[in-house]
Amino acid sequence: MKKSHIWTSIALLAAATAGGAIYYRGSPAPEAKAADSAPRGDASQRGKGGRRDFANRPVPVLTAASRSGNIDITLNAIGTVTALNTVTIRPRVDGQLQRVIFRDGQTVKAGDLLAEIDPRPFAAALEQASGQLKRDEALLANARLDLERYKGLLAKDSIARQQVDAQEAQVRQLEGTVQTDKALVDTARLNLGFTRVTAPVPGTLGLRQVDAGNMVRASDASGLVILTQTRPITVLFSIPATHLPAIQAQAGKGLGVEAWDRDGRRRLAGGRLISTDNLIDTSTGTVKLKAQFDNADGALFPNQFVSARLRVDSRQDAVLVPSAAILKGAQGSFVYVINEKDKTASMRPVVLGPATSDTVAIESGLSSGEKIVIEGVDRLRDGAQVELASPESRQRGEGHGGPGGPNGERRERKKPA
Numbered sequence: 197m198k199k200s201h202i203w204t205s206i207a208l209l210a211a212a213t214a215g216g217a218i219y220y221r222g223s224p225a226p227e228a229k230a231a232d233s234a235p236r237g238d239a240s241q242r243g244k245g246g247r248r249d250f251a252n253r254p255v256p257v258l259t260a261a262s263r264s265g266n267i268d269i270t271l272n273a274i275g276t277v278t279a280l281n282t283v284t285i286r287p288r289v290d291g292q293l294q295r296v297i298f299r300d301g302q303t304v305k306a307g308d309l310l311a312e313i314d315p316r317p318f319a320a321a322l323e324q325a326s327g328q329l330k331r332d333e334a335l336l337a338n339a340r341l342d343l344e345r346y347k348g349l350l351a352k353d354s355i356a357r358q359q360v361d362a363q364e365a366q367v368r369q370l371e372g373t374v375q376t377d378k379a380l381v382d383t384a385r386l387n388l389g390f391t392r393v394t395a396p397v398p399g400t401l402g403l404r405q406v407d408a409g410n411m412v413r414a415s416d417a418s419g420l421v422i423l424t425q426t427r428p429i430t431v432l433f434s435i436p437a438t439h440l441p442a443i444q445a446q447a448g449k450g451l452g453v454e455a456w457d458r459d460g461r462r463r464l465a466g467g468r469l470i471s472t473d474n475l476i477d478t479s480t481g482t483v484k485l486k487a488q489f490d491n492a493d494g495a496l497f498p499n500q501f502v503s504a505r506l507r508v509d510s511r512q513d514a515v516l517v518p519s520a521a522i523l524k525g526a527q528g529s530f531v532y533v534i535n536e537k538d539k540t541a542s543m544r545p546v547v548l549g550p551a552t553s554d555t556v557a558i559e560s561g562l563s564s565g566e567k568i569v570i571e572g573v574d575r576l577r578d579g580a581q582v583e584l585a586s587p588e589s590r591q592r593g594e595g596h597g598g599p600g601g602p603n604g605e606r607r608e609r610k611k612p613a
Contacts, residue, residue, distance in 0.1 A: 254583040257541070257572035259534055262517045264564040267557045268507050269550045275433030275455070275504035277496045279424035280488075281397045286419040287313055287412045288390035296408045298421065304395045311420055313391040313412065322384035329377035336370035343367050399425035424498050429491040431455055431467070433504040434482040442508050443472065443485075453487035455496060456503040460553055465489045465496055469506065511550055514557040520570045522548065522556055531562065532569040532576055534584070541569060543578040 287293075291313040298310045343363045349355040402422040406412060412420070431453070435443075443451065451469040456462060467489035476483050487504065489496055496502070521531045529548050532541040549557035562568070569576065576582070 254539065254581040255541075255572055255575045256583045256585045257532075257534075257569045257576070259567045259584055260518055260521065260570045262515055262558070262562055262564055262566050262568060264513055265516050267511050267514050267516060267550050267552065267555060269509040269511060270552070271435050271439055271506040271508060272460075273433040273435050273504050273506070274458070275431040275487075275502050277455075277498055277500040277502060278430050278432055279399070279426055279498040280428055280430055281399065281423075281425040282498070283396055283399075283423045283425075284419040285310060285393060285395070285421050285423055286416060287311075287393060287414055289313060289318065289387050290413045291317065291391065291411070293406060293408050293410050293412045293420075296404060296406075296420075298401055298404070300401065300403050302401045303399070304401060304423070305398045306395055308395045309392060310395055310401075311393040311408075313393070315388055315391040318384065318388040318391055322381065322388050325377065325380040325384045329374065329381050332370060332373045332377050336367065336374050339363065339367045339370050393420065395423060397423065397425050398427075399423045426494065426496070426498065427491050428467075428488050429496050429498070430470075431487045431489065431496070431502060431504055432484060433487070433506075434477070434480070434484050435506070437476045437481050437483050439508070440472075440476075440483055443469075443506070446508060447472070452507045453489075454505045454507075455487075455489060456505060458501055458503055460503050464502060465491060465493075511557055514549060515562055515564050516555050516557055517562065517568060518570050519551065519554050519556050521568045522546075523573060532573055533562070534567040534569065534582060536567070539582055539584070541576050541578070541580050541582050 293311060294314045295312040296310075297312070298304065298308075304310070343360070343366075346355055346360045346363050350357060350360050400423070402424070404421055405418045406416075406420055447469075453467050453469055455464045455467070457464060467487045469485060470488045471486045473484040473486075485506070487506075517531065523530050523532075528545060530543050530545045533544045534541055544561055546561035547559040549559040551557065569582070572582075572585075
């Protein structure tokens, strides 16, 4: 009896379990119901359709119109600023440095006094040379008087010819001695003048290398100070030798040269080409050029690296476009041109001409006045629909692809209640 009750309970439990399983498998999940209840055309619930629609939306771009204008044909090169004159100020005589008159970094003119060396030894040497000259001049004057007397006696046949000849030789010897004495006097006077160290050229002084009280010598390598003439100043740069004929053809017109900073963002000074080297460097195939700048504001500094831009010629009435519009492909350079009727972008191959930092001349492939894409080209393809945007709207984030979502609308964060 007990066994029959047990088997009955087991059978009922198995039936209930099977029924629950059947009920679970047959009932759809809540998520599935929500998906089935959603309309099939709602792209917000269907991922693939939403991505397809987003890809087909017009691409927001910035455009600019090509224009007709003039553009300079320039050659760019890295140059080195060099002082017009660089002088190491050294003493011309040995002695004790008595006074240093200049200041570090001082601007001086030619002839300005910079330092003084103790002049007393050189003044004494000048006095000694002058005394020697006076003594020998007196001897010469006496020898000449004797020669005149001997010639008178020889005319009366009262003296031998040999004695007159000897006296003439004595006079010539003393004349040589006097000439040597005069040179010694000039040398002593010159050395005395060298005790005053002056600036040979105008320019700017560097840092002082020696202090007053030290012994200085003409053989000192460092000298007293270095003087550089920076107004005017020059720039040395090299260009490929293939451009040399064009430069030589325009050499008589005074080619203009501009000096920019190394990044090419700031113009430092304007000058002119003054000379071309007479040899081509065979190892690099380049030739050196020198340009001169007034440098009135001191913008150029010796040994400074600059970007030199040599204006060789000017192209008149060329088709000009911003450099941001130029793209490179497997078949060469091209731009995207906007079709005003259907608002599509078409890829147009172009041949490039001279260029500046932000403008490029188009030799062929584009006409003046055509609208080209200058921003947003990364998502463009030939024939793609575009949406024209202004720089102001791009900054505000308006239009497709702007901040806030694929549709361009701004998403405002709701404040908590």
